[in-house]
Amino acid sequence: MAQFELLMPKLGESIEEATITKWFVKVGDIVEDDDILLEIATDKVDSEIPSPVSGKIIKILYKQDESVPVQTVIALIDTDIDKAIPDSGEVSGSHITEEAAKEEIIKVTDESPVSGQETVQADDSVRYYSPLVRKIANQEGLTMTELASLEGTGLNGRVRKQDILGYLESRKESAPEIRTEKVPVSEPAVGAPATIAAPPKPRISVSVSAGDEIIVMDRMRKLIAQHMVMSKQVSAHVTNMLEADVTEIVLWRNRIKDEFLQREKEKITFLPVFLEATIKTLKDFPMINASVDADRIILRKRINLGIAVALPTGNLIVPVIKDADQFNLLGLTKALNRIADNARNNKLGPDDIQGGTFTVSNFGTFRNSMGTPIINQPQVAVLAIGAIEKKPAVIETSTGDIIGIRHKMFLSLTYDHRIIDGAYGGSFLRKLADYLESFDSTRTI
Secondary structure, eight states: OOEEEEEOOOOSTTOOEEEEEEESOOTTOEEOTTOEEEEEEETTEEEEEEOSSOEEEEEEOSOTTOEEETTOEEEEEEOOHHHHSOTTSOTTOSOOOHHHHHHHOOOOOTTOBOOSOSEEEETTEEEEOOHHHHHHHHHHTOBHHHHHHOOOOSGGGOOOHHHHHHHHHHHHTTSOSSOEEEOOTTOOOOOOOOOOOOSOOOOOOOOOOTTOEEEOOOHHHHHHHHHHHHHHHHSOEEEEEEEEEOHHHHHHHHHHHHHHHHHHSSOOOSHHHHHHHHHHHHHHOGGGSEEEETTEEEEOSSOOEEEOEEOTTSOEEOOEETTGGGOOHHHHHHHHHHHHHHHHTTOOOGGGGSOOSEEEEEGGGGTOOOOOOOOOTTBSEEEEEOOOEEEEEEEEETTEEEEEEEEEEEEEEEEETTTOOHHHHHHHHHHHHHHHHTOOTTOOO
């Protein structure tokens, strides 16, 4: 027996362990190269792990919800295909003999659930389903009629994982995104909600009335809740705000945006300009780009900007532009668009959200004027950018003051008062506004 040791992959330089959130296979299943075996979670990112080999699962060493160090063996696969797979047909599904297939055919009604058999009869023909496809169908409660009706994109019309997941996604479009539980009128109390791992604190008693709905937090929401509570307990939060005149930036973007879109095939927003100014200001005020370790202050040499991105699920994630000070304005625009798209399409890797040294949150996306964000530990400050609005303003001229229409926005800096005092935090914010207000509207990109 040729055994292959499946290792917990190291998905990023700072990732030391991952949690198994779901196994898609069980002992005895036959798998093919690139079949998805399990799903793992690191911080806020879930990743599907494909099989690097074909064979039979002979041992699973760790269960669901267990945390496993990277490079640890988590399963054993018998790669002796001739022995692991019955002679009745190929696992690859590229073909299966009619005689062998008929022996495996099962008779089902239209509403029967998917069974553990590998082949089913549909429209007087034999169709092969991989263990992974059958596993997903079983978990999602698909009937044989539904499974047989799917159009496969694999060889000879075989249903692949992407086909069944696409069908499930389209089926859920008309259903609620979250599961809710109605509280019966006769039951004023419900079971305790899922516990969030957090420092011990007094338990608040919450009453539940008839007709209320209970929404159980998903894993990402639990992580966000834990991280936010921890940050408020660790850092002494203080927020400074000021209003900046960004008229020149607005006029410049309005002038170049169409040409940029035509040339680069992607949009340019105001945010890359704000990031460029933030990088300059962080170099002027290095204490803002730092971390605190007990009684030590760590000044970060790299400027890794975290950008808060709202997900379609309503959750929040902060992908990071590593070494952002090495990019010009064009590079920042492309890097920002890339991480935002990857975040919204669930394509971020674990390393994409690690190593941030300073975070920027764009409240203006939601037409909010200002906000007081919570520091993303172990950082010591976070910048919030408000919506740009037209406002009347006093403009100084050589012939006297006049009233004019200007484009203005609020900047908010929340910082850790343990190491940053008001004068330093306020000076940082004023310098950032100065960079924005002195923007050269004749520059090219």
